[in-house]
Amino acid sequence: MSQKLSIETAVLLVVPPLMWASNAVVGRAVADMVPPLTLNFLRWLLALLLLVPLGWRVLGRHSVLWREWPRYAMLGLLGIGLYNSLQYLALHTSTPMNVTLVAASTPVWMLIIGRMFHGVAIRPAQVVGAVLSLAGVAVVLSGGRWAELMALQFVAGDLLMVLATMIWAFYSWQLTRVPADSPMRGDWAGFLFGQILYGVAWSGLFTAIEWQWSDARILWSGGLVLAILFVALGPAVIAYRCWGAGIQRVGPTVAGFFNNLTPLFAALLSLFLLGEHPRLFHAVAFALIIGGIVLSSRRHVR
Template identity: 60%
Template sequence: MTSARLTPATAALLTLPPLLWAGNAVVGRMVADLVPPVTLNFLRWVLAFAILLPLGGWVLRPGSGLMRHWRRFALLGLLGVGLYNALQYLALHTSTALNVTLVGSSMPLWMMGLGRLFFGASVTRAQLLGALLSMVGVAVVLSRGDWAQLARLRLVPGDVYMLLATIGWAWYSWLLAQRAEPDRLRADWAGFLLAQVVFGLGWSALMTAGEWALTDARIQWGWPLAAALLFVAVGPAVLAYRCWGLGVQRAGPTVAGFFGNLTPLFAAVMSTLFLGEAPRLYHALAFALIVAGILVSARR
């Protein structure tokens, strides 16, 4: 796919999703005491399903191709809908929104590693250098700027959860690149997402049942939680997917990838405004290293 000229309208389309994804991390942190993390993910996608149903409900009809490829969509639903968001919300219980988004920015490292190991993708020297810079950036985040912490292997649990979520999302992204479903299903963004959500809700329901059975889970209903659920369902779960898809079609995936790494910057600003988690010097260093790694690895 060739990239087109980056117009202001396309730039706006590609800027909105990182803003919403950063807001997702901040809101998840804000309601951490109101709803269990896995339950939050389940409720979020229940609302997203209700929103997507009128737009892509045709995918649930016989002959759409969904059931013929149910194994593929079951795996996509597990990785993209079930595990990733549940692990992210779980990470926000013990880590900050800024750290979670910075660790998530290590995505190019895991994308390259999984591609090389399991999908036959080649790795260049520039990509290796970029991966090294990204790895150092993640290490800065995990150590909180204190290298002695790495020697003691004292990691915040939330950082580990987010690393697992990021690896899962990288696997999910590679699977998305494998075109195995009918063109009609792939072309309809609402139907394609709904096909994943259908199976993802099943996985999420099982994990939510386990959360309620094994923990002292409880929900504090009220307008703050209702507003948060509405935001994470409409914004990060539906609107961001739509804008990102349009932006990638217009500018190409390479250019779009750079916009994705605006998420930590937006999260830093939002955390300062809403959570009182002011960015520190090591956050800036980590962000610079991760972005430098992406830029180096993207060079031809």
């Protein structure tokens, strides 16, 4: 049962897009240093090791992790094995700008999948909220200039990102299917550890295929090591923890709108790194995206 969108929950759901904005930039920056599927495998293998001190208890012989293995294998496949692999693949031919634009369709897919597979009705306010949120993303990516948006060109990687976004919506809805009395409900580290455990297995399989059928190679450097450490800790462990907690509080539909803060954060991070100042269109975009969130969660706000 979804709760109201409190300030605490809103903060939880703001953290993931902030982390994922930097993930897209880092993923693009190291695209020539490490194959995409290998990067995903290394990222989650390190994330799994980081969670061992907190989640190792779920490895017990009678753990729900083994009794309900299809559930956790599916979560690992969707949220870790496939979504992230497809995103890194997309960044090999696409740009962070295009990737975040395609990912802006997340709220729409959340609504469609919720209606088709879980019988959740779509309210008119949610449709209007999705339009406002998409408009905010368009303002960010165009720099407030319509001609810039029209000049965007889409490539094969963008189609991979469409598929990745659909998979993310499926994954987010699956997070709500965990039984209320499951021991994992109160153990966030164990719940995430279980997903990553299966996800690493899937990612390892995909990586083996990548090395078998391509000229894959890794150009190790201090920068690459730091990049892998960052994407394992921030966009993986911290972001997934916050996303899962937010989903269980307000549901995938409302949470999906927060995803559209990602391109805004990406633009602002770039501004600060370059020593520039925010402009008026950033404020307009922020207002539109937040307006979409508030409108879509109207029954949840207090």
